[in-house]
Amino acid sequence: MGSNEYFTEAVVLDKEPSGEFDSIAHLYTQELGRVSASVTSARKILSKLNSHLEPLNLVQVRLVEKNRFHVADVLKTGALDRQHLDALKLIKSITPEAQPDPELWHLIKTNLNEKDILSILGFDSQFAACLGCGLKKDLRFSINDLSYFCVACYDRLL
Template sequence: MTEPREIKTPAVVIRRFRLNDADRVITLFTQEMGKVSAIAKGVRKSTSKLAGHLEPLTFTSITLTRGKNLKIITGSQTIKPFLHIRNSLEGTAHALYYTELIYHFTPEDQPNPSVFGLLTEVLDTLDNVASPAILSRYFELNLLKYLGYQPVLRRCQDCGAELQSVVNYFSVAHGGILCPTCTTASALPLSCNGLKVIRFILENEFDLVRKLKCDLVLNREIQNISRSYLRYLLEKEPKSAAWLDELNTNISQ
């Protein structure tokens, strides 16, 4: 099926870089096409009408046309600028972490409406909440789910036995839980409460998840599980994660 010459779709600006003195390449995560890289011509000029609508972390309605190699951005109208995120160092750090994960995990031109919905949901929520810790766990775990990497949390991934109410172990290589009998040296311990919270996050909407009583120790335990799994799949540590961790350390001091 031939792609339409012009496409208009909701999108979030997740990355940009300079192409030349006048133009930029903008990476968008769109509702219709997934991740798309497109040229914004003249956007670096002070007279550009597009520039303000193509800032990173902007939710916009974008118009694209086919170019020789990359698509061309011919129009953009901001739907939501997420001003609270932009004005908060903590909010910006979390949002950039979300968009970096999506940038690295998603292929070009492959629609994933669930990931798009997750991204717009967490950015909209982040724009209105004071503490984003549980929101980030919600994002990490649901991103894994929508990318096809949802961890197996009901039975041991080795022997198949139903998990008991004891400390079990998460194996990134197995993509799920190992029981105490089958655990390996590299598997991460996971408390009963930690396992319950991960299951709850994956099975419920954020309106319910946000009501969880998740203290600092429990949040760090779950973060260690989700981050380790993401790092294993990505085969590297997201750059924004280090900045986020440094910022969280300074906030907690």
């Protein structure tokens, strides 16, 4: 079976260990949208790749797709400010996999903020109402429910 190779810019959303030595990198890429890619090289190389794959890092990454995505190589080119961690969490939670979105990518590169992420992905607060009581102001977005709640109903969720 053949494999596809991609070279793309990306932001590292998250990284988690997988098994004893491997890890899974969650990336939002310019070419492919959100992808999860395993990092399973020889251990010496792995530690080098891992240092470039910290959350918030902007990277150029070479991905090989063979059944699933693998990180073949990665180079850090910059990093987002720590204040953007919540926005990256939101992107990881609500973006569909492998659907590139030029508008979202542009936002990541220029003016990352949660309100615009929600708006781009069709969760615009302007037309939203509390899922619990129907109230239309002071709404907060719940990642778990993919819905807006008023402050009172939101607190009840916790």
